[in-house]
Amino acid sequence: MAGEKSESVIVHGFWASPYSKRVELALKLKGIPYEYVEEDLKNKTPELLKYNPVYKKVPVLVHNGKPIAESLVILQYIEDTWKNGPHLLPEDPYKRAQVRFWVDFVHQKFSGIMMTAAKTEGETQEKALNEVYELLKVLEEGIKSFYPDGIPTFEAENLSLLEVVASSILCLFKAPEEILGIKVIDPEITPLLFSWVEALRELSLVQETIPSHEKIVALLGTLRQLAINPPSQS
Ligand SMILES: N[C@@H](CCC(=O)N[C@@H](CS)C(=O)NCC(=O)O)C(=O)O
CATH class of the missing domain: 3.40.30.10 (Glutaredoxin)
Incomplete structure (x- = not known):
C-alpha cells in the first residue's frame, strides 16, 4: 500500500x-x-x-x-x-488538462533544441536559438492564464506538475547562457517567464535536486567541444 x-x-x-x-x-x-x-x-x-x-x-x-x-x-x-502529500494536479478536469498541455509543451519542445543551440555554431546555432526564443514567447503567453496576478511565492503546497517539469529544464538554462555568452530567458522579452523560473530556482527543494550550475556548465562545455571539434577517427 x-x-x-x-x-x-x-x-x-x-x-x-x-x-x-x-x-x-x-x-x-x-x-x-x-x-x-x-x-x-x-x-x-x-x-x-x-x-x-x-x-x-x-x-x-x-x-x-x-x-x-x-x-x-x-x-x-x-x-x-501518493495522494497524501501536496497535489501536483488540480481537481478540476479542465484545469488538469491545461496543466498537462503545458507540461507536454515544455517536455517536448525545449530539451532537444536548447542542446542543438549549445552544441553548434553559426547559422545552425542562430536558427536553433531563434526557435528557442519563439518557444519561450509562446510559453510566456501560456503561463499568463495560470498566474493572472503575477508569480506567487512558491512552496511545496502550491507547485504543480508544470512547475516540476519546468524546473527540471528551464532552471538549467543559465548554463547555456554562460557558455554562449547570451541571455536566453530575458526579463525584457519574457518577464513573467523570467520571474517564474527565478522563483522556482530559489526553492530549496529545487536547489537540492537539480544539478549544480558549475557541473552543468562543465558537462555542456565538454559536449560542445566534442561536437564542434570531434576527435579524429584515425
Ligand atoms: N522520454 C524520456 C527521455 C529519457 C531520456 O532521454 N533519458 C536519457 C538521459 S537524459 C537516457 O537515459 N539516455 C540513455 C540512452 O539514450 O541510451 C523520459 O521522459 O523519461
Whole structure:
C-alpha cells in the first residue's frame, strides 16, 4: 500500500538528466523516501535494462518491485499513488488538462533544441536559438492564464506538475547562457517567464535536486567541444 513504511521506492537516474531530476523532485515534494541508483549511461546496470527494455533509458521508478518508465508516466503514477502529500494536479478536469498541455509543451519542445543551440555554431546555432526564443514567447503567453496576478511565492503546497517539469529544464538554462555568452530567458522579452523560473530556482527543494550550475556548465562545455571539434577517427 502507498504510504506504508515497508514499501520500496527506487529511482534509476543520471545526475544531469532533467527527466530523472523531475521524478526525484516530485518524490521529494510528496515526502516519499526513495533509494537512488546512479546509472552510467555508457554501461547501464542489468536492472535498468530489465526494467526498461523498450527504451533502455533513465528514469525508471521501481515501486515495490514494479517498474515504471518515461518521466511523465512516472510523474502521473506518483500523483495517482501518493495522494497524501501536496497535489501536483488540480481537481478540476479542465484545469488538469491545461496543466498537462503545458507540461507536454515544455517536455517536448525545449530539451532537444536548447542542446542543438549549445552544441553548434553559426547559422545552425542562430536558427536553433531563434526557435528557442519563439518557444519561450509562446510559453510566456501560456503561463499568463495560470498566474493572472503575477508569480506567487512558491512552496511545496502550491507547485504543480508544470512547475516540476519546468524546473527540471528551464532552471538549467543559465548554463547555456554562460557558455554562449547570451541571455536566453530575458526579463525584457519574457518577464513573467523570467520571474517564474527565478522563483522556482530559489526553492530549496529545487536547489537540492537539480544539478549544480558549475557541473552543468562543465558537462555542456565538454559536449560542445566534442561536437564542434570531434576527435579524429584515425
Ligand atoms: N522520454 C524520456 C527521455 C529519457 C531520456 O532521454 N533519458 C536519457 C538521459 S537524459 C537516457 O537515459 N539516455 C540513455 C540512452 O539514450 O541510451 C523520459 O521522459 O523519461
